[in-house]
Amino acid sequence: AQKVTQAQTEISVVEKEDVTLDCVYETRDTTYYLFWYKQPPSGELVFLIRRNSFDEQNEISGRYSWNFQKSTSSFNFTITASQVVDSAVYFCALSEIRIIGSARQLTFGSGTQLTVLP
Amino acid sequence: GAVVSQHPSRVICKSGTSVKIECRSLDFQATTMFWYRQFPKQSLMLMATSNEGSKATYEQGVEKDKFLINHASLTLSTLTVTSAHPEDSSFYICSARANTGTASNEKLFFGSGTQLSVL
Numbered sequence: 001a002q003k004v005t006q007a008q009t010e011i012s013v014v015e016k017e018d019v020t021l022d023c024v025y026e027t028r029d030t031t032y033y034l035f036w037y038k039q040p041p042s043g044e045l046v047f048l049i050r051r052n053s054f055d056e057q058n059e060i061s062g063r064y065s066w067n068f069q070k071s072t073s074s075f076n077f078t079i080t081a082s083q084v085v086d087s088a089v090y091f092c093a094l095s096e097i098r099i100i101g102s103a104r105q106l107t108f109g110s111g112t113q114l115t116v117l118p
Numbered sequence: 119g120a121v122v123s124q125h126p127s128r129v130i131c132k133s134g135t136s137v138k139i140e141c142r143s144l145d146f147q148a149t150t151m152f153w154y155r156q157f158p159k160q161s162l163m164l165m166a167t168s169n170e171g172s173k174a175t176y177e178q179g180v181e182k183d184k185f186l187i188n189h190a191s192l193t194l195s196t197l198t199v200t201s202a203h204p205e206d207s208s209f210y211i212c213s214a215r216a217n218t219g220t221a222s223n224e225k226l227f228f229g230s231g232t233q234l235s236v237l
Contacts, residue, residue, distance in 0.1 A: 043209060045228040110161040
């Protein structure tokens with residue numbers, strides 16, 4: 001069974017601070033996808049990143065960066081110089097990789113509510 | 119980019135009525151769509167997997183007679199909450215899988231969600 005744990009329920013930071021959101025996962029699969037989604041107050045899910053399990057290179061996109069450590073089953077997300085607009089719930093998710101045509105589900109973590117104060 | 123349209127965004131209904139939520143893939147065909155439910159300040163829980171032309175696959179604990187799913191075309195899946203009760207009040211969100219021919223390029227796109235309030 002797959003499991004995603006986001007131990008931080010809520011985090012508050014002051015604008016311009018850096019913040020790291022933790023994500024730890026469990027899976028029996030040797031290959032899988034990891035995701036981060038942002039859910040602003042309006043409710044929709046905004047895709048941030050998808051990472052293949054066989055690609056452990058860290059990734060940076062603007063103020064966002066992701067640290068994938070397969071040895072510790074972690075996929076942490078860092079926002080540098082946080083802004084008020086970053087305030088949202090952030091979800092980490094896991095998906096197995098199957099053959100084409102087979103339905104694939106996302107297993108979500110419980111989410112981390114990030115509040116960036118001005 | 120690919121867009122998934124979900125309607126309505128918000129619905130308020132009386133207890134005992136049925137509510138239909140639509141999920142459409144606007145510029146791609148989706149053989150598989152997923153329906154999630156989210157309680158306040160909680161994660162998204164998968165309710166069912168909707169497959170075009172066949173019966174939906176429901177997760178354990180989800181009543182199939184209560185939450186009717188129809189995926190009659192490659193661009194539309196509907197979730198009907200039958201005889202809604204206050205405990206059905208929740209945020210429902212769908213996602214659609216875009217098939218690009220290779221597993222590595224497969225992506226999931228989410229609708230904007232539907233807030234259901236049953237009085």
